[in-house]
Amino acid sequence: MGGQWRVVAAGPWDDPGWQHALEDAGCEVVLGRSFERFPGQAYTEGELIDLFKDADAVLVSTREQVTRRVLEACPHLKIVAKATIGVERIDLDAARDSGILVVNSPAPQNYLGVAEATIGLILTLTKRMIGNQRRLREGQWKHPDSLGRMLMGQTIGIVGLGRVGSNVARRLTAWDVRLLAADPYIEPAAAHAVGAELVPVDDLLRESDVVTLHVVLTQETRHLIDETRLRAMKPTACLVNTSRGGVIDTAALVRAIQEDWIAAAALDVFEEEPLPLESPLRRLDPDRVILTPHCIGNNRDSQRTGTRMAVDNILRALRGDLPQYIKNPGAIPRWRERFPGRER
Template sequence: MAPKIYIAQDPVLEDVLDIAAEKLLALGWTVVRGPEITPGVPLRLSADQRQALIEDVDIIVASSRSRLSAKDLDASPRLRALVFPTIGVDAVDLEACAARGLIVANGATPENFLAMSEATVMLMLVLLYRLHESERLLRENAGRPQQMYARMVRGRTIGLIGSGRIGAGVIERLLAFEPAQILVHDPFLTPDTAPAGVRLVERDALLTTSDVVSLHVPLNAQTRGMIAEAELRAMKTNAVLINTSRGGLIDEDALVRVMTAGHLAGAGLDVTETEPLPADHPLRGLDRVILTPHILGHTIDLYTVMPDVLVENATRIMKGDLPTYVRNPDVVERWRQKLNDLN
């Protein structure tokens, strides 16, 4: 029997998913494509769609623009894995996957996480140097200001909440700029496992001390809204906030209130609670905020390798091998038992 795979639609990853689907079809797979997605509205399969699309698939491919329920995970007795083309897998509950012995693969390639690392450092530099303000001076023929406003990374305190692959890449790149210190708050790190050149601290100490605060955690029940009004006001008045992780980490209404009141020198947000960001959202009216549409890490380099990585993960799974990039390695033994039961 040919392997059968469901591949969700995603308007941002359309070419990636289309190419991967073509490659799998050429290998003799049966490919089922998901329904169209309305931008800004995560897709949730109805009961009829669930029955028509995934009731007998071996693998489900999804992205952050889909939401997979327990009913979706139980729809196919053949289901053995989920594959995400991106690093983020917040479209599914990992605990629910673990309970079912489902391995979750993602696209944690160097082109993926290192692009985000570079982009995060770029946002730090643009905000500290107030690049857009300098650009405006020239465009408006305003001349040089009497007082300089740019700040170097060198000699300043950079704080990362969370680490992981992207955070580690940020740290590695920041070290060349000679910051005064790099602080990290991550409950999963110990002094023995922390990247070289950083100091582990509690979150409150990081917020009150850092000139730049950058978020590098997944979005889940524990992290949603973790940066609310109290945390924002605890930051230095002239601090910079960076979020290239997930929009739900920050209380955006609180961020608007705090920045409208003059607190914080700037914010760089590649992600927002609602994507795309509504045209009338008050964040758009704040000139100290850089907004990008969840695209900073989406390089030509990444999109070149993403289809092949997706196909490789899927084919390895169907051979009974671990995918190249595993998001939930603690499930491996249960997954192998599940494969034995299926066979």
């Protein structure tokens, strides 16, 4: 079916409501293949160019690598929308240069879901739930290794005090813990407002019993947690990452577990996703290392709300209005040049 605008979704979503909303607004909707169902079938750069080249708007998932070459091959493209939060796989500089807006969808159900799940992982590690369940299923009962730790009185370090990190902090204030936060982009008063003390990241790593990561992936944060910083942590410390896999040097983390630099880790995100079968992370002691497939905060409400936010932003941009949650505001002047004559 033809339409006034061509909107390409790189992978279908289960809820058809978003597609109907676009079609009702006069859009032709083109669906790509679903990486949720077929995670090994990633698009090549050439395939994305073929899929996106005639699009006025695209809706991408967490899997597509939207490069400069892809964006420059799309002369009509006004907006790249994401139904979740992270946009690190989209070349924001190239989008700015081409006058293409990039938006995300920070649905409360998304970041609150991740915050809740983060605390669940902290408890699972500190209470040694995985090992206790395994021993019980193997026919054992109580064991000296079954003893967990109280959170009360512990120091919890939160790296990144944005939407997720600040909500982790708010929820932990009732647990009688000491909260440290490291974030170069906030003031001490903002940390204090959520019950945390703002400190340099290296101080946080040295002092914390649990470290949880909540930063976006940039050149600044890639391998933020490297060998030097892992060695600086307490040997009894736990590390939780529900942000982006590239924030941790995977090879260094494997050594940290194998050589007991730290006690345990929980990872929902990885440098390469899906996690390769040959990854050394898969061979680490499962009692000490929890691995989940970038899904820990997923819930039906977050998927529906995030997709609805993305669709609303697509329609705003197609009609000539600035969308919300623009991640590359430097693109706005060029975007206005490319699509003149609109009221904004």
